[in-house]
Amino acid sequence: MRFLMLEAYYGGSHKAFMDGLCQHLPHTTELKTLPARHWKWRMRSAALLFLKDIEEIEAYDAVITTNMTGVADFKALAGPLCPPVFLYFHENQFDYPPSPHSGHDLNPALTDLTSALAADCVAFNSEAHRIRFLKTASEVLSRFPKPDLLWTLEAVEKKSVVLYPGCDFALFLNGKKDFSIKPRCIVWNHRWEHDKNPSDFFDALSEIQRKRIPFHLMLLGARHAKIPEVFNKAMAVFKDHLVYSDYPSKKEDYARLLSKAHICVSTADQENFGMAVAEAMAAGCLPLLPARLSYPELLPEELHPFLLYKNREGLVSRLEWLLSCPEKELEKLKGLSSWILRFDWKESLVPLMQALEGMVLARPSSCSEMIRK
Structure with a gap:
């Protein structure tokens, strides 16, 4: 044909x-x-x-x-x-x-x-x-x-x-991720636009920062020439946590950076599949996602209580746990890089x-x- x-x-x-x-x-x-x-x-x-x-x-x-x-x-x-x-x-x-x-x-x-x-x-x-x-x-x-x-x-x-x-996951499947590393790294790899609701994301990080929980931060999402003001403010507020803030022009560089992150967070108001989250999962990141939109379809049902949140309080408490808990407590959440291959x-x-x-x-x-x- x-x-x-x-x-x-x-x-x-x-x-x-x-x-x-x-x-x-x-x-x-x-x-x-x-x-x-x-x-x-x-x-x-x-x-x-x-x-x-x-x-x-x-x-x-x-x-x-x-x-x-x-x-x-x-x-x-x-x-x-x-x-x-x-x-x-x-x-x-x-x-x-x-x-x-x-x-x-x-x-x-x-x-x-x-x-x-x-x-x-x-x-x-x-x-x-x-x-x-x-x-x-x-x-x-x-x-x-x-x-x-x-x-x-x-x-x-x-x-x-x-x-x-x-999805083409070949570049992201790069072996087992080391969660013993502290502080763990949070990644935002979504578009820098209003429908991804970055304000709630940075509000949650402010709460984590106020609690003096250590973390690193990478901002990898695609952006237009005009950056929403919330990102400019966030890069100043979290400058001591920020390890990378750019959109790599080569997918190989993007995949390499994702391999260094541990937790992928979404606060989106609009998401109909979640390609960025799927790529982060393939790279071994643990996703922390709202219990709405298409996100429940990206996770095995038994992990919904651990990786889906219902409100701002749930987002902060789940994120605090993912950043602070011993590596052995995360064992039940691993294996998502194999699960996500159903979307390959x-x-x-x-x-x-x-x-x-x-x-x-x-x-x-x-x-x-x-x-x-």
Whole structure:
């Protein structure tokens, strides 16, 4: 088969997913991308920009894209020769926390809805994401004037599947981590943006600092040119704890730094899979995560009481324990670097291939054959 891959926001988890698919799919792939910036403009313009660069849309067996491309626009403008479209949701705009500097804009959310309706197969990157999309979309659409649009969600649900994104863990699996080292090192390897809720993270560190519990700190997450002020303040407050603060340009350097950390903390308000946490776990870090979003799916259920927290008090008390307890008390938490391999490309590729090939083969004939008939 021949797949046309479209990524309108080629960066972060979007880039990793598309690159991994191109590398691992046993089919011919052709990838077209747009830079990872101006995301709202990408959602509105990507279909036009991609179609301008496609000579024969009917030459492909399927199109694979993510929700940064307006699929309804793409299929309408591509016309009847358009092959089936596989839509992958990394995030959705019905529940994406609005920036503190802007109001809530429903246009991207409605683009997500029409994209899901127009796509032939809709995949979410976790079960929590699929459930939350349907729930938050229902809440938003219920506020619209009658007649309502709730029927659209039934249509989306019928063709939706959960497909975890494949992860490439090869660089992170570097042997047993030494938890006898003190002070232990906490790592933040998430994007430096408001939806990752860095304020709660640094508030918890302030409490740990006030209790005079020693720790080291690494800040590795991706960032834009304009850094949120909370990070500038934190780098001053925790300067005596900070051992690294940059985003390595090479993945090998990023993996090497993760190998030196012990505890990966998330305080995110929005996370639909958790690629950064999965990579830290593969590198041997113990994750400390909120008991919400997709995070419970990343851990074996028996470890939820130890590594998931429900509120700020739970975050501080769990973090204090992970920093202070003897190494032998952590034995029951080790082995996560093996557990997380269930999300490696070797495991994730099979259900992805089944969904893609099933979507294509479900058609009685190709679009071009249908037109000729």
